[in-house]
Amino acid sequence: MPKSPPVSRYYDVKRDEQGQRYIEVKVTGLALLQNPLLNKTTGFTPEERRELGLEGLIPPHISSFEEQKHRTYLRYLEAPTDLARHEYLRALQDRNEVLYYAILEDHLEEMLPIIYTPTVGEAVKLYSNNYRYPRGFTVSTNDIERVEEMLDNVTVNDVRMIVATDSSAILGIGDQGFGGMAISIGKLSLYTAAGGVGPDKTLPVELDVGTNRQDLIDDPLYLGVHHRRWQGQQYDEFVDAFVEAVSARYPKAIIQWEDFSRGTAFRVLERYRKVVPSFNDDIQGTGAMALAGLLRASRMKGEFLTEQVFVVVGAGAAGIGVASAIRQGLEAEGLAPEEAGRRVYVVDRYGLLMEGQPDLEPQQMPFVRRRGDLEGWTFGGEYPTLHEVLVHARATALLGFTGVPGLFRQEDIEAMLAHTPRPIVFPLSNPSSHVEARPSDIVAWTRGGAIVATGSPFPDVPYDNERIPVGQGNNAFIFPGLGFGAVVSRAREITDNMVMAAALTLAEYTTQHHPHLVYPPISELRELSIHVAVRVAEQAIQDGVCAERRVRNMDREQLAALIRERAWLPRPLPLRRE
Numbered sequence: 256m257p258k259s260p261p262v263s264r265y266y267d268v269k270r271d272e273q274g275q276r277y278i279e280v281k282v283t284g285l286a287l288l289q290n291p292l293l294n295k296t297t298g299f300t301p302e303e304r305r306e307l308g309l310e311g312l313i314p315p316h317i318s319s320f321e322e323q324k325h326r327t328y329l330r331y332l333e334a335p336t337d338l339a340r341h342e343y344l345r346a347l348q349d350r351n352e353v354l355y356y357a358i359l360e361d362h363l364e365e366m367l368p369i370i371y372t373p374t375v376g377e378a379v380k381l382y383s384n385n386y387r388y389p390r391g392f393t394v395s396t397n398d399i400e401r402v403e404e405m406l407d408n409v410t411v412n413d414v415r416m417i418v419a420t421d422s423s424a425i426l427g428i429g430d431q432g433f434g435g436m437a438i439s440i441g442k443l444s445l446y447t448a449a450g451g452v453g454p455d456k457t458l459p460v461e462l463d464v465g466t467n468r469q470d471l472i473d474d475p476l477y478l479g480v481h482h483r484r485w486q487g488q489q490y491d492e493f494v495d496a497f498v499e500a501v502s503a504r505y506p507k508a509i510i511q512w513e514d515f516s517r518g519t520a521f522r523v524l525e526r527y528r529k530v531v532p533s534f535n536d537d538i539q540g541t542g543a544m545a546l547a548g549l550l551r552a553s554r555m556k557g558e559f560l561t562e563q564v565f566v567v568v569g570a571g572a573a574g575i576g577v578a579s580a581i582r583q584g585l586e587a588e589g590l591a592p593e594e595a596g597r598r599v600y601v602v603d604r605y606g607l608l609m610e611g612q613p614d615l616e617p618q619q620m621p622f623v624r625r626r627g628d629l630e631g632w633t634f635g636g637e638y639p640t641l642h643e644v645l646v647h648a649r650a651t652a653l654l655g656f657t658g659v660p661g662l663f664r665q666e667d668i669e670a671m672l673a674h675t676p677r678p679i680v681f682p683l684s685n686p687s688s689h690v691e692a693r694p695s696d697i698v699a700w701t702r703g704g705a706i707v708a709t710g711s712p713f714p715d716v717p718y719d720n721e722r723i724p725v726g727q728g729n730n731a732f733i734f735p736g737l738g739f740g741a742v743v744s745r746a747r748e749i750t751d752n753m754v755m756a757a758a759l760t761l762a763e764y765t766t767q768h769h770p771h772l773v774y775p776p777i778s779e780l781r782e783l784s785i786h787v788a789v790r791v792a793e794q795a796i797q798d799g800v801c802a803e804r805r806v807r808n809m810d811r812e813q814l815a816a817l818i819r820e821r822a823w824l825p826r827p828l829p830l831r832r833e
Contacts, residue, residue: 260413263292263412265290265293265410266293278293280832283307283308283309284312285312287308288313291352292352292455295827297318300829307830327354328362340366342378345387346387352454353826356444356454359448363778364776367731371445372729373687373688373711375426376426376427378437378441382436391436391440392458393436394462394497396480399497403499403504411455411456414457414504416443416509417508418442419461419511419513420439421464421519422462422466424517424572426658426689427658430468430516431468432471433477439459440459445731445734446735446738448780449780449781450736451821451822451824452742452823460501465480465485501531502530502531508531509741509742512536514537516572517570520535521617523535524539529748532741532749535572536734537572538576538579540737541573542754543754543755543761544729544732545580545654545681546580547761549584550584552679552708555770555771556675559588561589562651564674565650566600566641567599569684570601570622575618580758582599583755600650602644606634606644607638609623609624609638610626631647642664642670645670655690656684657691659689663691668680668700668701672704676704677704678705680701681707681708682709685710687713690709694709694716699718703718707725708727712727729777732761732775733761737788739784740789743792744792747800747802752798757790760783788818789814793814
């Protein structure tokens with residue numbers, strides 16, 4: 256059996272005679288201190304300082320790991336703004352990665368909005384101006400012909416999880432060019448902090464095919480390529496070259512496609528999902544997250560998913576992904592496909608999706624209505640507006656993925672009260688400044704009856720001597736566990752059933768532990784992700800896509816034990832010289 260390559264060209268992880276893990280390093284002195292996965296800052300032991308050439312390079316006091324965490328957290332609290340806190344944590348990650356993840360582990364609920372949505376949106380906008388330290392892998396139109404050669408420059412040898420973006424549709428803020436790398440970095444932080452994927456098993460990727468933002472192209476400080484986005488065959492050949500090269504360098508890697516524009520997102524997913532194990536978080540992750548929340552909201556009403564009528568506003572990647580997931584959920588609860596389709600309405604900028612509208616895309620066609628489907632409806636324009644759809648469809652659930660702040664008006668929400676005393680209203684656009692309606696307004700308009708969830712965190716709403724909880728519909732409830740389950744099973748494909756298993760697990764976990772909530776607290780994200788990973792790996796076995804031979808015959812209990820054992824924890828290991 257051939258010997259496995261070291262984890263990195265700079266170090267390897269081994270076990271001693273007692274079976275304890277340690278790191279065998281190939282670098283010493285300043286080069287070691289500049290590697291964030293090796294650097295312990297003031298935590299090196301006297302023996303490590305002597306053996307690794309660190310004496311005189313760091314302060315003499317030897318800090319315990321708890322001391323380091325305490326000092327770091329105090330500095331974090333001193334940062335004056337959320338963006339400053341984000342930048343402080345990113346600098347910590349680039350200096351001492353184990354300490355960074357330990358801080359996240361201790362304060363995940365507090366720090367998730369800082370490293371991820373909504374603050375990461377501001378970091379994306381300022382990425383070129385604030386660039387400090389190289390992290391991840393970038394392939395641009397300048398060098399796509401040499402991508403295979405360039406991947407050899409990446410120092411880690413066993414990448415299992417890749418997040419790749421072309422930055423064309425970041426959150427609700429659109430085309431951000433090279434700045435999208437911050438999204439890939441942030442997502443992978445959660446794969447490690449919540450999902451248990453080791454940081455040296457991850458790789459953030461920016462596919463820099465240009466930008467359609469003329470202000471970025473004209474900005475001399477912009478760090479990406481200065482031309483319009485490649486499209487069509489040129490774009491496809493670019494991504495083909497990347498997929499081929501990354502599959503050769505990292506044959507065990509899962510790819511998460513992130514923040515691609517609406518049409519491109521579906522096309523890339525369908526083009527590659529059977530070529531390389533991959534999924535699109537905006538489509539499938541958002542769909543699974545929203546479906547889980549809708550299952551919970553229905554139960555909180557004392558009803559079933561099949562008793563609801565859904566209006567999804569926004570027909571991009573997220574909106575169509577959610578509409579598709581709802582239909583799958585309705586069919587799983589026993590509805591025929593035709594009846595499931597009749598319960599899901601999709602509204603875009605022209606109004607209700609209908610045949611004959613301009614710019615319809617293939618992924619939207621299953622949700623397009625015909626004139627004959629609207630018997631008895633009256634509407635003033637060529638296509639029914641959102642308000643007209645809510646009234647005539649007798650909607651009980653409204654979800655927003657438009658990025659248009661204030662789109663849901665009082666009369667829209669009040670119209671739903673004619674059909675249910677407890678409307679489900681999920682304005683899920685990110686960041687928080689782009690939410691379709693404020694939770695406090697929704698609660699007031701429905702006289703405390705609405706069940707509300709948003710994409711970014713909002714505080715609970717005081718109403719009539721109560722506090723109405725606002726769920727946070729965060730994809731982080733899905734993708735870390737989905738990815739880790741696929742990694743552990745070495746899934747050859749991320750199947751629709753695996754994504755559905757993640758959604759059902761989230762709903763079941765919340766029902767069991769927090770029956771009064773739509774989503775569980777972020778503080779339980781790590782434990783939830785373990786449950787999701789177990790069910791996803793189990794589904795990979797059932798679907799026949801599990802390539803890890805020793806996993807195939809495991810039952811759920813054995814899978815859970817393996818996944819807990821494999822989950823990386825941020826604990827400093829002893830360092831020894833090679």
